[in-house]
Amino acid sequence: MSRRHTNARHTTNLDDTLSLNPVFVRPGESTELPKFTIPDGMSLPETAYQIVHDEAMLDGNARLNLATFVTTWMDDEARRLYAETYDKNMIDKDEYPQTAAIEDRCWRIIADLWHVPDVDNAIGTSTIGSSEAAMLGGLALKRHWQTRRRAEGKPTDRPNLVLSTAVQVCWEKFLNYFEVEPRWVPVTEEHFVFDGHDLESYVDENTIGVVAIMGVTFNGLYEPVKTIAKKLDEIERRTGLDVKIHVDAASGGMIAPFCQPDLEWDFRVPRVVSINTSGHKYGLVYPGLGWIVWGDTDALPDSMVFHCSYLGGDMPTLALNFSRPGAQVLLQYYNFLRLGRAGFRQIQQSSLDVAGYLSSSIARLGPFELVSKGDTIPVFAWRLKPGYTDKWTLYDLSDRLRMKGWLVPAYPMADDLAEMTLQRIVVRAGLSHDLATALLHDIDSEVAFLDALDSPMPREGTGSHFHH
Known part of the structure; x- marks a missing residue:
């Protein structure tokens, strides 16, 4: 024992x-x-x-990350559907034909939201995100330009694309990877977004297209697509140059149809040939999902389409990636069925209301001056009033808020306004009015702390943690 x-x-x-x-x-x-x-x-x-x-x-608490546009909350049924379908491969349309059919339904639903004249004559696809979708849109513009130039017996070695200096970095990647010269239109105090001013100075026979942004990431503002199109109409009448528009609606593409339905920015504008959006932003789906739609099949060059067998028929596919998740496509369809127009309108309007509440409250605080109000997409930005203080900057306020769990980024404006520092809040589903009130309390208390400093905050490393 x-x-x-x-x-x-x-x-x-x-x-x-x-x-x-x-x-x-x-x-x-x-x-x-x-x-x-x-x-x-x-x-x-x-x-x-x-x-x-x-x-x-x-990592930080995703719900308190007010820097990202990406969805950080879905309901229990969506999470259960995600867990049941994460093994589906979107590219394998023979193995997962119903997922392929649902993808087809989704882009057609989106095409209808964007007023495609004849959805049966349009074409679209899901992508990993709107960056991939934007690159496909840019590549289609380039291929059409090359085809036209070859038919005219002209060189094709100097394509250019006209776009604002405030575009998202995916467009810089497109220009680099696909060897297209940028024609940067600077943002200025007088033209805080690209609005078609002096467009004739940037467009020439080598221009493959113009990019307009529905929801600039720096400040949340819309670029006026219809105004840009009218300027291109004038240029065509004078020069004969027929330049098309691709709309980068990564954020606004799933806001405007529900909350600003009378705004003409989509395929109601004849010069618009393609539009991309992020399903994982205001499409309200977990990351990685984008969408692109071309207004008619002629707008997408045949050389970009691959064909595979699908239920005994032909399924055109196009993407930069090959294997990619199918679950997010199913989540997008779930949202369309679950919410409908009324539900999307209510959720997006709620985010706009919270953005308006936050922006108006921040505007009433002494140090700040709004540059946007969050009344286009629910995103707004502000800057310090000139001469308010030499003790602290918006970077210091961002760091103080980070210590309380909030990620509220500070960053320089686009190149031509790089001396202007902005701070921005992105309101998404999940940022309630109650949470917004807690954020305002923390901003107020941290401003009081910074204002009470006896000497300026150190400046080393300012702004190194956030990039567009």
Whole structure:
């Protein structure tokens, strides 16, 4: 008896350790596994889960991230659908024909929202995000321009694209990757968005198209698509140059149809040939989903379309990626069915209302001057009033708010206004009026703290943590 008792008391092996609860005294938690080489042995699934879970826990709270446009909340049924369908591969239309059919329904629904004259003569697709969709739109413009130039016996080695300096970085990637010269239209105090001013100075025979933004990421403002189109009409009458528009509606494409239905920015404007949007922004779907629609099949060059068999027929596909998730497409369709027009309108208007509440309240605080109000998309920005203080900047306020869990970025405006520092809030579903009130309280208290400083805050590293 005593011998067996002694052995039990003094023998400790790996199996004993692995059976211990809680998980934090098991190997991998009580010791440290390598981070940059694969471990030699296995871990229990609970241990591996806990290690990754605990590291992810060090990230910020997604709901309090007011820098991102990306959806951070979906309801329980959507999360259950996501868990049931995360293994579907969107590119494999033979294996997942119903997912392919639902993708087709979704872009047709979006085309109808954007007033495509004949949806049956249009074409669209899902993408990983609106960056991929934007690149497909730009590539279609380039291919059409090249085809036309070759038919005219003219060179095709110097394509250019006209766009604002305030575009999202995906357009810089497009210009770089697909070798297109940028014709940057600067934003200025007089022209805070690209509005077609002096457009004749940028357009020539090598122009493949013009990009207009419905929801500038710097400030949330819409670029006036119809005004830009009218200017291009004038240019065509004078020069014969027929230049088309691609609308980057990454954010506004799922706001304007519901909350500003009379605004003409989409396929009601004849020069608009293609539009992209982010399903994972105000399409209210978890990340990675974008959409692009061409107003008619002629707007998409045949050279960009690949064909595969689908239920005994032909399914055209186009994308820069190959394998990609199908679950987000199903989540988009879920949202369309779950919310309908009325639900989308209510959710988007609620976000606009919260943005209006926040922007008007911030405008009443002494230090700040609004540059937008959040009444286009629910995004607004402000700057410090000139001469208000030499003790602190918006970067300092951003850092103070970060210590309370809020991510409210500060950043320089686009190149030509780089001396202007802005701070921005993106309101999404999930930022309630109550949370907004808590944010205002924290902004007010941190401003009071900064105003009470005896000397200026240090400036090293200012603005290094946020980029457009």
